[in-house]
Amino acid sequence: MTHTDHIEFMGPDFLLASEQARRLYHDHAAAMPICDYHSHLSPQEIATNHQFADMTELWLQGDHYKWRAMRCAGIDESRITGAADARERFQAWAETVPDCLGNPLYHWTHSELRHPLGIQNILLSPATADDIWQRASDALATPGLRAHGILDSFNVRTVCTTDDPVDALTHHSRHAESNAGVQMLPTFRPDAILKVDQPGFAEYVDELAAASNTIISRYDDLLAALSQRLDYFAEHGCCLSDHSLEKPVFVEPPANAELDRILARALAGQPLSADDAAGFTTALLLWLGQQYARREWVMQLHLGALRSINQRGLETIGINSGFDAIGDTTYAEPLARLLSALDYQHSLPRTVVYNLNPRDNEMLAALVGSFQGDGIPGKVQFGAAWWFNDQKDGIERQLITQMQFGLLSHFVGMLTDSRSLLSFSRHDYFRRILCNMLGDQMLQGELPNDADRIGELVRAVCYDNVQRYLFDR
Known part of the structure; x- marks a missing residue:
């Protein structure tokens, strides 16, 4: 090499x-x-x-690993477990992920996007959050990605x-x-x-x-x-x-x-x-x-x-x-x-x-x-x-x-x-x-x-x- x-x-x-x-x-x-x-x-x-409504329900609801990381990144609790809507909570995680380099959450996040959602060759960040949110929403709306799928x-x-x-x-x-x-x-x-x-x-x-x-x-x-x-x-x-x-x-x-x-x-x-x-x-x-x-x-x-x-x-x-x-x-x-x-x-x-x-x-x-x-x-x-x-x-x-x-x-x-x-x-x-x-x-x-x-x-x-x-x- x-x-x-x-x-x-x-x-x-x-x-x-x-x-x-x-x-x-x-x-x-x-x-x-x-x-x-x-x-x-x-x-x-x-x-x-x-059938999950969106990535926040599937990915962030109850995941205290991600909640801890968001708190470490300075995200307000309202956008973690509070009253913020689903899209805003996803945005909070997208803002946190680039700071997770070296943390296993960085690997797990991109592994989960690739499989089973099929979202590859794109890293989650504030700049890509809209694209990934839409791609994930489209995938989750299909019968093949209900819970059994x-x-x-x-x-x-x-x-x-x-x-x-x-x-x-x-x-x-x-x-x-x-x-x-x-x-x-x-x-x-x-x-x-x-x-x-x-x-x-x-x-x-x-x-x-x-x-x-x-x-x-x-x-x-x-x-x-x-x-x-x-x-x-x-x-x-x-x-x-x-x-x-x-x-x-x-x-x-x-x-x-x-x-x-x-x-x-x-x-x-x-x-x-x-x-x-x-x-x-x-x-x-x-x-x-x-x-x-x-x-x-x-x-x-x-x-x-x-x-x-x-x-x-x-x-x-x-x-x-x-x-x-x-x-x-x-x-x-x-x-x-x-x-x-x-x-x-x-x-x-x-x-x-x-x-x-x-x-x-x-x-x-x-x-x-x-x-x-x-x-x-x-x-x-x-x-x-x-x-x-x-x-x-x-x-x-x-x-x-x-x-x-x-x-x-x-x-x-x-x-x-x-x-x-x-x-x-x-x-x-x-x-x-x-x-x-x-x-x-x-x-x-x-x-x-x-x-x-x-x-x-x-x-x-x-x-x-x-x-x-x-x-x-």
Whole structure:
């Protein structure tokens, strides 16, 4: 390559620096289907095959990654989450994108415009905003880019949403009865019932009681209500649970009489001690883990988020609005005790553990390695690079740690954790990074220079492993 040569911006070989990487990607990764086992997509949009009015609805509604970037660029909140109309909010993002050079949002933005919208060879900026807005509006008005068409364009076979135990799963039922090609499954997310010392707990128990047709006054009543909801979710195809544990705890579980007392105080709105809350959470997590194992579900644990740290932002805009951060809580010991207690009872389900603080990569990968076995490949997984880590170097760090501390060959791969249907392009982003890393190791003699053999590993990580992990019983 001469000094006058240049590489095309986000060309066909984007992120693929060697011939080995290009072969792995184009021959093995690119055409693999997608099983997205953790997302925050709207079940209603999928079930109704929603047609999006414009790019703001599809792209910016609820995307706190973009909201954070716009705030950093000095955009007024009225044009981010406020009263500005759809076109003006899109314009605000167009003004921000040129400032995103070096941020993964710059790549993601142009990847999403190219596929599935077909807008190529044009960079989003204030000068191009009118043209791109019109092109996108024209594309979104076609039948092929309703919700199902977008999913099909990414070759999505399965998508798992995130659902509260009290949800009626009406949209999942409707979708299951349709002829849509993509499978949509619910995920059981019981965070609210674990927050026994938080405001709103008693009101949530009332919702759970109504959803399960159960009177809840004692701890066993609560378990009966949750058991009914677990069965209900299973009837709708659920095979995963999910927990956000900002500060994992594990103490000796209290006896049932003590759990009755703690629940009664919480339902009466009386304050609980930290020990009471920890005891209740531990007991309930152990019971839930046992239930997941009995049903052969996968348990997901998301650890280390510091949520809603901007009080003014929380009060004016609400949760999940871009006011979260990486926490620095240490949790190796309580997590190990939780997994060990379940394992000792032969009730440890297949489990995926995600960390938000990258300093914890090696700790977590080593920890989960102590709970393998039972004839299940990769039974307890060091989960994909999550949230603040799902950019290029974060993905590389996770993959390298996975390879060095465990078996990359059994890793269940990427997920979107997203609220936007366009975010499936991140699977392609991940696959290119994976292939480039493996290709570089082939080039350096660290892996066999055998594209077919390494290609099998690529296909496994992209799709085959997660299919087996979720659905082979």
